[in-house]
Amino acid sequence: MKYWLMKSEPSVYSIDDLQRDGKTAWEGVRNFQARNFMRDEMKCGDLVLFYHSNSSPSGVAGIAKVSREAYPDSASFDKKSHYYDARSNLEKPIWFMVDLAFVAKFAGLVSLEQIKQDRALEGIMVARRGSRLSIQPLTKAHFEHIAGLGGVSAA
Numbered sequence: 001m002k003y004w005l006m007k008s009e010p011s012v013y014s015i016d017d018l019q020r021d022g023k024t025a026w027e028g029v030r031n032f033q034a035r036n037f038m039r040d041e042m043k044c045g046d047l048v049l050f051y052h053s054n055s056s057p058s059g060v061a062g063i064a065k066v067s068r069e070a071y072p073d074s075a076s077f078d079k080k081s082h083y084y085d086a087r088s089n090l091e092k093p094i095w096f097m098v099d100l101a102f103v104a105k106f107a108g109l110v111s112l113e114q115i116k117q118d119r120a121l122e123g124i125m126v127a128r129r130g131s132r133l134s135i136q137p138l139t140k141a142h143f144e145h146i147a148g149l150g151g152v153s154a155a
Contacts, residue, residue, distance in 0.1 A: 002046045003143035005126055005136045007053040015050045015061035015105050023067055023101040027075045028083040030095065034135040039070040039096040048100060049138065049146055051126065052109065059111035060146050068099035106150030120145045
């Protein structure tokens with residue numbers, strides 16, 4: 001099992017939306033490194049810290065899990081979609097997505113500031129200056145520590 005942090009702006013799709021919907025397709029990723037993580041490394045059952053970005057404050061809001069492994073991002077084929085990419089087609093898709101299922105919502109947000117100040121989270125990618133990648137790998141220790149800060153047992 002692997003552990004991930006995935007970012008979403010809460011005004012676009014929040015942990016509350018995922019809780020309401022139960023699951024969602026994680027479409028619209030248009031960064032090659034993030035795409036490669038989804039396409040090549042994410043497996044069903046992997047756990048995800050659901051991170052609210054570009055909010056005040058930003059931070060981890062809950063936990064999801066990968067419920068469907070990578071498949072072509074249909075939005076990249078839809079000319080009406082914000083995520084359309086004329087280079088991508090069904091025969092040779094460029095962009096992929098995974099499905100996420102809701103696991104838990106934290107009692108309170110574990111803020112980026114908390115993460116940066118916590119010695120147990122030293123080296124975590126989201127706390128690095130200039131780290132804007134929307135999908136990031138985590139160590140099991142980092143995942144479990146943040147889950148605990150959010151009031152959820154990761155076991």
